[in-house]
Structures are given as C-alpha cells and as structure tokens.
Amino acid sequence: MQLYNTLARSKQEFVPIVPGKVGIYCCGPTVYNFAHIGNLRTYIFEDILRRTLRFSGLEVRHVMNITDVGHLESDADEGEDKMEKGARREGLSVWDLARKYEAAWLADMTALNIERPEVICRATEHVAEMIALTERLVERGFAYAAPGAVYFDTSRFGSYAELARLDLSGMQAGAGGRVGVVGEKRHPNDFVLWFLDRPKHLMQWDSPWGRGYPGWHVECSAMSMKYLGETFDIHCGGIDHIPVHHTNEIAQSEAATGKPFVRYWLHGEFLIIGKQDADDDDAYTKMSKSSDNFITVSVVKERGFDPLSYRFLCLMAHYRSELKFTWENLESAQQGLRRVYAQRSGPDPLENDSAYEDARGEVARALYDDLNTPNAVGLLSRYGSDRLWQEFDAVLGLGIAQRRLEREEPLPEEITQLIAARNEARKAKEWAKSDALRDEIISKGYEVGDGPQGTTVKPRIL
C-alpha cells in the first residue's frame, strides 16, 4: 500500500514495524464545543485509513486522544482558555463541559459510521505520563524551568521543524505573534511543557516544578508512546497541525527517547465553505468554530440529510484535496447514495468469477493508492455490481447491507391496507382516489411503483 508521507512529501510503500500489525495515533477533539463537519471530515479520513489497512489484512491498533485540558489561546498565554470560556458560556464546570462534548462527539462518530478506535484516552487521565515525559526532557537538557512554565528548548533539538520544512529564520523576520513574544523563553519557538503559576486556572495538578497544568503538545506524545511504543507506524491529523503541533510532538518525543517517533505522517485537508459575504462566488474558506459557518451533524440532520450522505460526500473527494462544501453538493451526494442503496434489478454484471476478481483488484488498488476513495467509488459505480459494493463497504462504511435489509422489511398493516384500497380504486379506474391514496402512502415514507408485475411498495431510504 502506498501512503503519502508528509515527512517525505511523497507517496511511500507502507511497511509496518511489526509484520501483520499497525499502530495508528490520531489527534482527537478538544471537547469544549460541538465538532463541526470540517473536523469530522478528518475523522472520516482516518476511519477510511484504518478500514483500508484492516482490509489489506493488518491488525489495527488505533489510538485517539480526547483533549479535555484547556488550551490557552496561545503559548504566549494572555489569551483565554477555551475550556474555561466554554464552561462559563454554558454554566457548567470544566469537567462537566468536557464530558458533555465528549459524549456529543462520540454520537457524531457513530452517526457517521466511524469505527471506535481501540483506545480513546483522555488527557486528564494521563497527567502523570506527561509529567514523566517532561521530567525526562529536563533531565536530558531539552527543557528548562522558568517562573511561568517549563519550556522545551528548541535550539537543543537539531532537526526541529523538519516535518514542516519551516524556515525559522524567515519566521523571525516576520510579524507573526509566535515569534514576537519571547518573554522568559530562551528562543522564540520554544513551547510550553508545563504551565506554572496560573492560580486562576481551574484544572491544576502537582508537579516537581509546582502546581500547574500541562502544555498542549505534550499530551499527544505521552499518550501515543504509552499505547503504541516509542516508535510507531502512523500518526494522523489535520493539515493545520503540521507546523506547530506535530512539529513539537516530534521534537519532544524524539528528544526524550532518542528514537524516531513516527514513521508515516498523514494529514487530511480542509473542508472549505463559501464565504458569507459573497461578492465573489469562488471565494471559499475553511470552516471554523469561531465564525458563523459552523455546521454540525445536528444541522445536517435538521436540514433533512442523513449523516451518511455527508460521509459519502467526503469519500467522493480525496483526503488530501480541499473539498468544497455546499448544501447542493450534499444533496447530490445524498441522491447518489440513495441509488447505491436502492436494490438493483437484473443479474449482477460481474457474474463471472474472474471478472469479479479483476474488478475487485482494481478497486483495491485504488484504495491502496493513498486511499483514493473517489477513484474507488467511481469504479464501483461503473461496475454496478451489488456484490462488489457490499464487499468494499467494509472500507467505505456506508452501511449498505443494513439499508438493503431495511428495504426488505415487511410492510406494516396500515400500509398494506392502503395498498389494497388503492388497488381497488385502480381496478375501478378511479384515478383521483388512487392517486390520493398513493400520496398518502408516499407521505408515510414509502416508494410506490406500478409495473407489469403489479404494484410494489418499499420503504424509502434517505
């Protein structure tokens, strides 16, 4: 299988460290608000990754974190903590807030048919591991304590920013806030491992340096290495994590262990959405929690869409491409999915076993080519084989078999009576009456069709 590795900026053949097994770590949600569908796009991509790896015969161990310790607005501090801001907004404790949105996030994952990772770990339950990692860094001379925090010393880590290929000197010249505030830090890019002296912060723990709380990046290093080992196969996340979060994860992990941290880094692109102030129809922007283009799974449902239609929309674009979201596009995805679910009449076009194997190989190759789901879906559509769709649904996760079953369920008594009444009216050529009855059946969620073999009524799916 070929996967695009951000470290190499190219596709590479995936070779697991332990034959037959693969360890994956994915950056999970910060639970201070609902996830929007842009966030969820990344989890869908990661789900496709894990399912494809498993389809290829590997045993998958997938770890995802829940960030339930607040992040400050920036390492430079001053800003307001998101968790605390959310808690105040909703009149909940920070702990209750985190649990509330963790549950909401899990529900979204379920609605989108995203498989549960083997390990879901909360940052607040791994503070000891984070402290241990920080101690290790201090011992090895990669971290230093100042009055306000323990910092990672980026100057001591030679390959810092290799992943992002950042031009640190260029950044110094820039006007960005990140390099503007040095304060007690020794170098502009140094980042916090452990915050100290923040009496107002609601979540605090004791540490060798005093009471405080962990910096953001350290949780992913501590938890991924705990569950997957000091060197593991794949680390995923959104493309925005490359320059800071993942760069810092690599630095602190490798500095602590002296070993390579991760072999393959995979990053998902953004979902983009038309700008609100649309003087230009071609202007798109990423979805974000702070602006008004915030669309959640609930909003998708309220608009009459099945969450799986959104999943299907995501599959129709490659994970490393920006995907333009509009309600019209979601509608077209839902219509397409409806036809995938609909029972096809006639024989399977791939009756012949060798033809089936050829087609199967072609679809599998598309998926093994850096998870090319749009290509795979295109091939499945072209072949039009139920059997093939159902086999690859193990990867696509559209729940095809279940929907098919729902369509075959026996009709309720109420509906069969309406059908009988309509058939009588039709026999008597009372068209107005029969059409009214048909409308009634349709309004109850069924499709009605009259063919040479008589009338067929099935539940409408989607």
Added chain:
RNA sequence: GGAGCCGUACCCAAGUGGUUAAGGGAGAGGUCUGCAAAACCUCUAUUCAGCGGUUCGAUCCCGCUCGGCUCCUCCA
C-alpha cells in the same frame, strides 16, 4: 514579509506525457406506467484558467500572468 497548495463540463470530483479525459449529481431523450415515482438504457468537455517554453507529441513537465485557498497565532 516568509512557506506551500489549488484552478478539469452547469455543480462536485478522479485521472494520464500519446489509443474513447473516470464517476456522482443536475439536465435532455427513451423503455416501463392510467398518469407518475423508482429502476434501466442513451446523450451531455475536440477539451483540462490564460499565455509562452521543453517535446515528435502536454491537460499532465518548466516559466510567467490571472483567480482561489491554507499555514507562519488556538485550529481538523
């Protein structure tokens, strides 16, 4: 200021240095139907933002221009 990405039909979106530029949606026509719906069949880019260059040949490689996006700051 620095780094990088993208621009394929009405919409979304794969793809390739050279035989017919996937697929989905929408649209058009047809089969079926009392009429519909669904399903099925057929059709819909001589062309891949524009202009140059490399090449026997470029949508795919290079350069420039235009347009859009992201990162450098919490962010999927």
